[in-house]
Amino acid sequence: MALIVFFIYNKAMTNPLEMIEQEMRDLEARLTELQRAYYLDSRSLVSDQQYDKLFDRLSHLEELYPQFKAPDSPTQRVGSDLNSDFPEFRHTIPVLSLDKAYSAQTVLDWFSKAQAKFSNNLSFVLEEKIDGISMVLYYEKGLLMHAVTRGNGIIGNEVTQNIKTMPSIPLRLNEPIDLVARGEVYLGKADFERLNSEKGEDEAYANPRNLAAGAVRRQKSSETARIPLSMFVYEGFWDGMESTDHIAILSRLKALGLPTNPHIAYFSLNASLSRQRLDEAGLNEMKALGFSDIEQYIREKTEQRKALPYEIDGLVAKVNEIRVREELGYTEHHPRWAIAYKFEAPQAETVVQSIEIQVGRTGRVTPVARVQKANVGGADIQRITLHNQQYINELELAIGDTVSISRRGDVIPAVESVTEKNNLGNTTYQMPKSCPFCGSGLVKIGAHHFCPNTQCKERVKQKLIFFCDRSQMDIEGLSTKTIEDLIKLGLIKDVPDIYTCDFKALLSVGGYGERSVSLLEKAVEKSRQNPYVKVLSSLGLPEIGKKAASTLIKGGFKDIDSLLEAASSNAIEKVTAIDQMGEKTARSLFDSLNSPQMRQLIDELRNQGLHFSEEEKQSDLEQIFSGQAWCITGSLDSFSSRELAEAEIEKRGGKAVSSVSSRTSVLLAGKNAGSKLDKASELGVKIVSEKEFLDLIGMDAASPIEPDLF
Ligand SMILES: [Zn+2]
Known part of the structure; x- marks a missing residue:
């Protein structure tokens, strides 16, 4: 009797649960159907409100009954706001890179060799090399269980939750099989332009690949869901x-x-045989061609690539037959049965030998790659900034990797991509936990790591270097080497010590003579006369360079006291009222001005007699040449002497120099300019004509400038 009662009781309790589970299955099926229609066919089968209602109901039930949540639930498409880290995952298939060719001829030779070796008893495919992020999808019994980055080819990072938000990737395959698929995640050109135009210049991405790499590694999958990523799968392995x-x-x-x-495109002996094979396989949309068409196809594809809605950086040629692939086999790094044709040769390839840590004056920690010396566009490159951990993660860069490097804007060396993983077992580089100079634990603010110790000897040294720099206080002779020596001697511990230190002590160190010490003393004395604008911009206030310092002064902050007072009373509006001064700049300026260290620095420098207010007698001309070194050559029409032109430069904050060097900012080239013009163009120094110079200083060429007669 008791047994029967128990049975009935139990049955009554499970019923509602069964009903809930059934409701969840129904909702999943309906939402999956609606999502497919919407994302893949761009059709809305129901109104947005109806869709949201179903979606919210399922999310709600999943929260209450997580035990019933399906691994392919359609709710995962919108991602989650929970942070996820990206655990390491050991690949079960070899994730190899391809051998590369940088000319169409090399690819054609590769085809010919394979054709000859197998007496034309083989066929090929040519695929687009999508410029995206390599991704491996692991399905178990038809369900997407892991999505993993390439990593070092053996171990990658699991980014499953983020990849699950991509509408084109099935969470459940049409059959319940175990399968591993490899492909490329990418972002379309139009979406890239749209997303990037919403970003500020600092945050803008260089290309769709960088943006896609960032999106794949967002900590919150709900953020990845907002980026319309796509994927093409090109290899598959299953039992x-x-x-x-x-x-x-x-x-x-x-x-x-x-x-x-x-x-x-598919190539066999002739086009009609190719067509037959493709039709058999149900791949009618692919191009069917003969061997004789290979060259023309490569040429056409290279020309047409700009018109594609996504970026490709080359083509991939593969042998079609699996038995031929097996016969050709592998080298240590690459399959012999495939080759990648890269449209443009990278500017150089080199090996990352080590990654060094730099600590700047604000404490910001920057990883810098030391690479095997490589020449890019005429410049030898050995050190390349890697910006921060996120940048390294996006590249999946490890020490020992072979990388493709360029010079962004033809100047700043940059790592573009990893072309060959190291075989030393090194995984993606991780920033140290503590400052290598002072041992303080690093703190992460935004994308960057910082050494929080204001007394950190490296931070102090960088602060000194910045203060003395020729574009700042311009103290000639206080070079990095001299600053290091002074620190070593214990003569300088912070910026104000520059004005109290006895430089004669340097005579005890090799490399310094009476003359150099006396020049140094003179340079320090001279710097006391620098105008307020220079002093203000040399304090190292965040975001306050020369231009911003000059804007602040022109905006009414004629002395440091008015600025300190505004900071003390947190009168942000007084700064934001000035044109070009944003709230973010104002806040970080005030934070810095209110710190005891900054107050002390200002007090001590003021005690040394540095200028902390704008002097009336000073030129009220806009300091448009501030910090620039100008050299004049050739004859000038509008100035009766070269000195008069130099005076115009100096009145506007510039410095006149007599010879051209790499430190020259601008060469003003008059008529019949000679060797200085050649040297300037050789060094890449900016060259300005007399007409352009007159435009810059707002003078009229029609009225020659005569010297004042007393
Ligand atoms: Zn430190």
């Missing part, structure tokens, strides 16, 4: 694989619901 060729693999991947690229 009991019977495919005899690549065409069959692609056909299977497509049938399972995975996104494959339709812009692929």
